[in-house]
Structures are given as C-alpha cells and as structure tokens.
Amino acid sequence: MSSHGQPLPAAAAQAAAMPALPLWRQYYELTKPRVVQLIVFCALIGAVLAVPGVPSWAQAGRIVVASLGVWLVAAAAAAFNCLIEKTIDVNMKRTAWRPTARGQLSDWQALLFSAGLCILGSVILLVWINPLTMWLTFATFVGYAIVYTVILKPLTPQNIVIGGASGAMPPVLGWAAMTDHVGPEALMLFLIIFIWTPPHFWALALYRVEDYRKSGLPMLPVTHGNAFTRLQVLLYTLILLAACLLPYLYGMSGHVYLVAAVLLNAGFIAYAFRLWRHYSDALARKTFRFSIIHLSLLFAALLVDHYV
Numbered sequence: 001m002s003s004h005g006q007p008l009p010a011a012a013a014q015a016a017a018m019p020a021l022p023l024w025r026q027y028y029e030l031t032k033p034r035v036v037q038l039i040v041f042c043a044l045i046g047a048v049l050a051v052p053g054v055p056s057w058a059q060a061g062r063i064v065v066a067s068l069g070v071w072l073v074a075a076a077a078a079a080f081n082c083l084i085e086k087t088i089d090v091n092m093k094r095t096a097w098r099p100t101a102r103g104q105l106s107d108w109q110a111l112l113f114s115a116g117l118c119i120l121g122s123v124i125l126l127v128w129i130n131p132l133t134m135w136l137t138f139a140t141f142v143g144y145a146i147v148y149t150v151i152l153k154p155l156t157p158q159n160i161v162i163g164g165a166s167g168a169m170p171p172v173l174g175w176a177a178m179t180d181h182v183g184p185e186a187l188m189l190f191l192i193i194f195i196w197t198p199p200h201f202w203a204l205a206l207y208r209v210e211d212y213r214k215s216g217l218p219m220l221p222v223t224h225g226n227a228f229t230r231l232q233v234l235l236y237t238l239i240l241l242a243a244c245l246l247p248y249l250y251g252m253s254g255h256v257y258l259v260a261a262v263l264l265n266a267g268f269i270a271y272a273f274r275l276w277r278h279y280s281d282a283l284a285r286k287t288f289r290f291s292i293i294h295l296s297l298l299f300a301a302l303l304v305d306h307y308v
Contacts (some may be wrong), residue, residue: 016181026068026099026226027113030082031075038296039170043070043298046174049252049306059178065128066177070170072121073137079114083107085153087096092211114145125177132179133180140169150220154216157223164197189302195243199236199272200291202229207281207288231281233287234272241265244298261299264294 023030048055057064074213075233081087089095099105104291105113105157120140125134148163156162160205168264171189176182205212205219244261247253260281 008307020104021099026104028097028104028111030079030113031117032078032082036071036074039074039167040067040071040291041170041179041296042193042299043067043170043174044100045303046186047178048174048303049171049185050175050178050183054307062129062178063174065124065135066174069121069125069129070137070173070177072117072124073141074170075144076114076117076121077141078139079110079117079278083110083114084145084149088215088217091214092208094208094211096239098147113308121285129177130180132180132182133173136176136182140166140173140238143169157218157220159218160201160220161198164194164201167197168193184250185247185252188252189299190241191246192237192240192243194300195236195240196291196295197269198238199233200219200288200295202233203275203284203288203291204237206230206275206279207284208234226279230272230276234269234276237265237269237272241269245300253302253304254308255285256308257301258303258306261298264298268294 001221044063044067051059051063077206082098084253086098086100089100089158090097095101100107101111118138122134122138125137143166144163148159148166152163168190172182172186173192175186175189198278205221209219209221209226213222220232241262243263245258248255248258248261267290269289271283271290275283275287
C-alpha cells in the first residue's frame with residue numbers, strides 16, 4: 001500500500017520488497033553509474049584525440065581532471081533526472097528500485113546532492129580546465145536535466161531525438177578541455193552519438209513499451225506502434241553508418257578505425273534488420289545491448305587508430 005492507502009503499482013511493490021541499500025549506495029545509484037561511465041569514456045576519448053601523439057604528463061593530468069569534472073556534472077544531471085522522474089520511475093520495472101522512487105531519499109536530499117555535484121564539477125572545470133568547457137558542460141546539464149527531462153520527454157515522441165543533443169556532447173567537452181575550442185573533429189564525434197542515440201534508446205523502449213505506456217510517457221512505440229519504431233531503428237542505423245565514416249573521410253582516422261566502423265555498423269544494421277523483419281522482446285534486448293558495445297568499441301577503435 002502507498003502512503004495514501006492506495007495499492008502500489010506492481011513494479012513499485014516488487015521494488016519495495018527489496019532490502020534497503022546502504023545510504024552511500026543510494027546516493028551512488030542516484031548517479032546512474034553505468035550511463036555516466038559511458039559518458040566519461042566518450043569525453044576521455046575526445047580529450048585524447050585532441051592531443052597529437054602521446055599526451056605529456058601535464059596533458060594526461062589535464063585529461064584526468066577534465067574527466068573528473070565531466071563525471072561530477074553528468075552524475076548531477078542523472079541525480080536530478082531521478083528526482084524529477086520519481087513518480088514515473090515508480091511505475092516502471094526498470095526504474096522502480098531507484099532510491100527516489102522508493103522514497104529512501106527525500107526530494108531535498110536528492111536536490112542538494114545534485115546541486116553539490118554540479119557546483120563542484122563546474123568549479124573544477126572553470127579553475128583547472130577552461131571557461132569554455134565549464135559552460136559547455138553546464139549547458140549539457142541544463143539540456144538533459146531541464147530541456148529533455150522536464151520539457152521534451154513528457155511532450156513529444158521525438159524526445160530522444162531532440163534531447164539526444166545533450167547526450168552527444170561528451171567528446172566535445174573532452175576536445176574543448178584540451179584545445180579551448182570546438183573543432184570539426186569534435187562535431188563529427190558529436191554527430192555519431194547524436195544519430196546513435198535514437199536506435200539505441202528505441203530498442204530499449206520496444207521491449208519496455210508497457211512500462212512506458214503505464215508511465216504515460218509518449219515514447220515512440222507507445223504513440224506510433226511497434227512496426228513504425230522498428231523501421232525507424234533500421235533507418236537510423238543506416239544513417240549512422242554514413243556518420244561513422246566521416247572521421248575516416250575527413251582524415252581524422254585511418255584504416256584501423258575504418259575496418260572497425262564498417263564491421264560494427266554492419267552488426268548494428270544486421271540486428272536492426274532482423275528486428276524489423278522478425279520482432280521479439282529478446283531480440284530487441286540484444287539489439288539494445290549491442291548498441292552499447294557498438295559505441296564503446298567504435299570510440300576505442302578511434303583511440304587505437306590514433307596511436308597506430
């Protein structure tokens with residue numbers, strides 16, 4: 001039962017039966033660590049690629065400090081997202097266990113935690129990196145925590161497309177941290193993640209469609225149906241292939257990256273094609289998981305190619 005005497009949603013009831021996490025773990029989970037790890041990894045790659053050759057000790061230290069600042073602000077945005085979406089999270093099996101959804105952390109605790117991380121990360125970037133990186137990172141926080149979470153997500157099924165701009169910023173932040181400007185190379189990395197985000201997230205939304213339906217969010221499978229969403233996933237993977245070839249065509253990378261990009265995108269397209277032709281929740285889950293592998297290995301290939 002809820003505090004108002006109403007039956008708890010099934011997801012919330014299942015989450016309520018789980019043992020309470022230690023306080024430090026509650027705050028840690030609020031930062032969405034797995035998501036933030038990928039964000040920091042992409043920022044790290046952007047920073048390393050901005051440095052010709054092997055970074056000096058001073059440059060390596062700068063990369064570490066910049067990554068720390070980005071991690072803190074990204075974690076702050078994740079915590080704020082958990083706070084804003086706690087009434088939505090309680091209806092979804094994937095998120096009902098979050099400390100804010102379970103009421104283990106109060107609104108003030110989550111808000112102060114988010115604000116503290118954001119301020120600390122911004123100060124680090126401003127003092128030890130440069131104002132451009134600080135402002136770009138703060139704009140990313142606003143884009144995700146406010147524009148996407150508060151405005152776009154409950155308003156339009158294109159939320160993840162428009163809001164994906166904030167999620168595509170990490171390599172730009174890393175690049176700006178090392179160069180104090182945003183070059184075309186950084187924008188190409190931005191474009192890759194921007195186009196990668198919709199098929200990645202819609203694969204998840206396909207097998208979690210009932211959760212989104214119960215939550216009232218206008219995700220694409222809810223508003224336009226399963227078949228339309230599957231087609232969009234396939235089309236976006238085809239566009240993604242073209243975007244992933246840009247670093248090679250521009251001369252930013254060589255044949256090592258080219259081979260990795262072609263193989264990884266062929267795999268993503270194959271998953272998307274199978275999903276379009278013969279849908280199953282299991283296949284949608286595999287497609288979602290492969291999308292994470294795709295982006296991780298793609299950026300790792302950029303890094304390897306940079307030193308070959």
